[in-house]
Amino acid sequence: MTKVRTQYNRRSFIKISAAAGGGMLIGFSWLTGCTSDPKIEKVEIPNEWYEINGYIKIGDTGLVTIYSPNPEIGQNVRTSMPMIVAEELDVDWKNVVVEQAPLNTGFYQNQFAGGSLSIRLSWNALRMAGATGRRMLLEAAAKEWEISISDLIVAQGVIKEKNGERTITYGEIASKAVDIEVPEEIELKEISEFNLIGTSKKNVDGYKIVTGKPLYGLDFKRDGMQLAVIQHPPAFGMKVKNFNEEEIKGMDGIKDAFIIDTTIEDPDWNDEKGFLQLIAIVGDSTWQLMKAKRAINANWETVSELENSEMHLKKLEDAFASGTVGANRKDGDPDAAFDKASKIIERTYSSPFLPHNTMEPMNFFANVTDNSAELIGPTQMPEPTEKSVSKLLNIPLENITVNMTRMGGGFGRRLYVHYALEAAAISKKIGAPVKLIYTREDDMSQGTYRPAYQSRYKAGLDENNNLVAFSVRGTGLPEGSVFPNRFPAGTIDNYLAESIGVETNVTTGAWRAPRSHFTAGAEQSFLDEVAEAAGKDPIDFRLELFDRAINNPVGEKHDYEAERYAGVLKLVKEKSNWGETKQGVYRGVAAYFCHSSYVAEVVDIVLLNGQPKIKKVWCAVDCGIVVNKDAAENMIQGGVIDGIGHAMYSQLTFNNGAVNEMNFDRYQLIRHSQAPEDIEVFFVKNDIAPTGLGEPGLPPAVGALANALYQATGQRLTRQPFANHIKEKVLLG
Amino acid sequence: MPTYTLKINGKSHTVEADSDTPLLWILRDHIELLGTKYGCGIGQCGACTVHVNGNASRSCSLLVSQLQGMEITTIEGLSEEGDHPVQKAWIEHDVPQCGYCQSGQIMSAAVLLKNNPNPSDKDIDAAMNGNICRCGTYVRIKQAIKTASKL
Known part of the structure; x- marks a missing residue:
């Protein structure tokens, strides 16, 4: 056991208990059993519940409710966060049910889903919440039996006397535990004592998902609720002037139509920067609203330049010469070293804008009254939603509630809160509760896109094929994709990294593993080419660089731990039998560090009728302690497919400010037949507190794919989407 | 507005809707069977797949007026206990x-x-x-x- 001081006092627990007890009955049951199999005998529903602390409520039958604080976007925190609490509480997982906690930033810290941070930031808080509960239950039992707490042991929710016959369950003692003072110091388990963390527990929502129960924002209903759709201008750089309001209002099933304005003072990074004035149509049938949307005849005015994809490419090219350098790093004298180098390798890599395309389009419920607002829906950022709605409506924060539904995907898209503000503006205008629904076309063409990037890499080798000079210069709309202090910084004497931003009026933002997904693809395929030019095996070549970072690092600092980076490469080398050659199988490798985690991947490709087919992907992952093993593997597998799919097939292009790809007929997402046949995941075992998992699996897949495609086709693919640039004759040859 | 009688998950449902309303929105808005999802509305993503006379069909692309007398099954009707x-x-x-x-x-x-x-x-x-x-x-x-x- 490790003794730690708790972060809480009694007051904060009471505060959250009150919030958790009320205000959560929002239309459908949030209670989710932790077993997905309905046939497993469950503990009876309690008659009385006892709030132990803001994370734990225990029923008189022994059923335990654990509140999951963070938004669920498919990263499975609704299972893994309660697992951490249950581990330290020491309760049988079968007796646990999970509820989504309400937004309460005074109590729960970091109630958001982004940056692969949920588990990483809440690891200690969740452990302490469980351990505090266990301690209070033990104290209550000790008091009841008039013995010392040190004479008690507990396992799976049953407290036993060490030297006696008496036992009592959590359910039996819970009513007395609520009166125990919250301890100021508690004991956490040793990592070696974990018996729940590190096992595989099924998704607590699994049964509801496979039986089609309403879980998502789009499924939310409230009596008297209206439905609404919006129409944004057809192009970035345009603004609505007016529209055929009376004609729309006269259509079947349409109750109202008007223009909303969601401009707020001091917008934050996750507030809308593009379309602030929108046409809104209100009715009670989704289909009739969609028909009314098609009947809109609006006058739009052009307020800034209407951009197109050719212009974007040129802007990025031009910025290499004329752009302003932002983040940068320089070690040694790169110019002189390149002059002296005996071999120079140079490549430019590029990738297009990408929409997130969560399968559940943007939507939100809002019920705004004169001095209150209730918001319910899919958001990765409930707290900023609350703040921005408060600014928009000029209603104090304490009169605004935000509740989180399960989300049909996030990928960064729901870090941006505008669609909740739009719902609030519509509800305010009509004076009734409303659910705003985006069509797929709205969702794809009013995005907060992954920026478009171009990066130029240059490497210099000396006569002994040592890497003596390296530079990367990255331009992007609106930011370059360069991490100056990441690998290979620290491994090369003469090193230059420069990030250059270029202005655009296309709205952009975080997209799963921001910048890392592009950088990993570019850098890792460039290093593959450099290794080849140096006549070295690509894994050995990287390991040599890591040796340099370990033994004699260049510069003051770098962002990664070279031993762990090398560790995942060695693990994937071993697991994939790297070096073994198979007729007709082409291999590529890549490794990347982001979100504090290390992932190396090997991709095997075969050619079927001249088309590349991915047979297998091996992944070696160091993300510290793994909480829910099988679910963690699922996240990595999903990241690999996400990375491969977008690098291979997806792009969003523009013409006169308008998006050309509005739906899945023109926009390509990876499908079943294009996915790898198998993906095997291996975790490095260590006792390091958990680091990121949702994002780090994606970036190396892009590089490993490009490198395997090179082996298969002889082409270095530098422009995404790769499928558009693989030369047909190469494949057929 | 015309009325239509549909057989969904073995039960008969009468709904009043525009004749061009896709089955998807009949299920979601009129009958409150919310397991069938909206993803694209043009039959490209499969989120709205249901069974019509035993065939996997995209409910966003089938009109309510074409479905009378057909056997429609949604995810809610695939099995009684969720044990298909x-x-x-x-x-x-x-x-x-x-x-x-x-x-x-x-x-x-x-x-x-x-x-x-x-x-x-x-x-x-x-x-x-x-x-x-x-x-x-x-x-x-x-x-x-x-x-x-x-x-």
Whole structure:
């Protein structure tokens, strides 16, 4: 056991208990059993519940409710966060049910889903919440039996006397535990004592998902609720002037139509920067609203330049010469070293804008009254939603509630809160509760896109094929994709990294593993080419660089731990039998560090009728302690497919400010037949507190794919989407 | 507005709706069967897949006026207890991430297995290619279909 001081006092627990007890009955049951199999005998529903602390409520039958604080976007925190609490509480997982906690930033810290941070930031808080509960239950039992707490042991929710016959369950003692003072110091388990963390527990929502129960924002209903759709201008750089309001209002099933304005003072990074004035149509049938949307005849005015994809490419090219350098790093004298180098390798890599395309389009419920607002829906950022709605409506924060539904995907898209503000503006205008629904076309063409990037890499080798000079210069709309202090910084004497931003009026933002997904693809395929030019095996070549970072690092600092980076490469080398050659199988490798985690991947490709087919992907992952093993593997597998799919097939292009790809007929997402046949995941075992998992699996897949495609086709693919640039004759040859 | 009588999950439902209303919105707005999901509205993503006379069909692309007398089954009607072999296999493999597309995936897989109890990888790809999973659970879906074929 490790003794730690708790972060809480009694007051904060009471505060959250009150919030958790009320205000959560929002239309459908949030209670989710932790077993997905309905046939497993469950503990009876309690008659009385006892709030132990803001994370734990225990029923008189022994059923335990654990509140999951963070938004669920498919990263499975609704299972893994309660697992951490249950581990330290020491309760049988079968007796646990999970509820989504309400937004309460005074109590729960970091109630958001982004940056692969949920588990990483809440690891200690969740452990302490469980351990505090266990301690209070033990104290209550000790008091009841008039013995010392040190004479008690507990396992799976049953407290036993060490030297006696008496036992009592959590359910039996819970009513007395609520009166125990919250301890100021508690004991956490040793990592070696974990018996729940590190096992595989099924998704607590699994049964509801496979039986089609309403879980998502789009499924939310409230009596008297209206439905609404919006129409944004057809192009970035345009603004609505007016529209055929009376004609729309006269259509079947349409109750109202008007223009909303969601401009707020001091917008934050996750507030809308593009379309602030929108046409809104209100009715009670989704289909009739969609028909009314098609009947809109609006006058739009052009307020800034209407951009197109050719212009974007040129802007990025031009910025290499004329752009302003932002983040940068320089070690040694790169110019002189390149002059002296005996071999120079140079490549430019590029990738297009990408929409997130969560399968559940943007939507939100809002019920705004004169001095209150209730918001319910899919958001990765409930707290900023609350703040921005408060600014928009000029209603104090304490009169605004935000509740989180399960989300049909996030990928960064729901870090941006505008669609909740739009719902609030519509509800305010009509004076009734409303659910705003985006069509797929709205969702794809009013995005907060992954920026478009171009990066130029240059490497210099000396006569002994040592890497003596390296530079990367990255331009992007609106930011370059360069991490100056990441690998290979620290491994090369003469090193230059420069990030250059270029202005655009296309709205952009975080997209799963921001910048890392592009950088990993570019850098890792460039290093593959450099290794080849140096006549070295690509894994050995990287390991040599890591040796340099370990033994004699260049510069003051770098962002990664070279031993762990090398560790995942060695693990994937071993697991994939790297070096073994198979007729007709082409291999590529890549490794990347982001979100504090290390992932190396090997991709095997075969050619079927001249088309590349991915047979297998091996992944070696160091993300510290793994909480829910099988679910963690699922996240990595999903990241690999996400990375491969977008690098291979997806792009969003523009013409006169308008998006050309509005739906899945023109926009390509990876499908079943294009996915790898198998993906095997291996975790490095260590006792390091958990680091990121949702994002780090994606970036190396892009590089490993490009490198395997090179082996298969002889082409270095530098422009995404790769499928558009693989030369047909190469494949057929 | 005209009225239509539809047979959904073995029960008869009478709805009043425009004749061009897609089945998807009849299910979601009129009958409150919310397991069938809206993804694209143009039959490209498969999130809205239901069974019509035993065939996997995109409910966003079928009009209410064309469906009288047909047997419609949604995810809610696939099994009484949520224990159709495909549903059981989905849980065994813990397939879902966000879960939004999965009812459509399950409905497509159920028809595939009914028509072809032992599908090859190629058969699975062909039958499932119309169902997009943005989270990338394709490998697990394939494994779950193979498991379901043995249940």
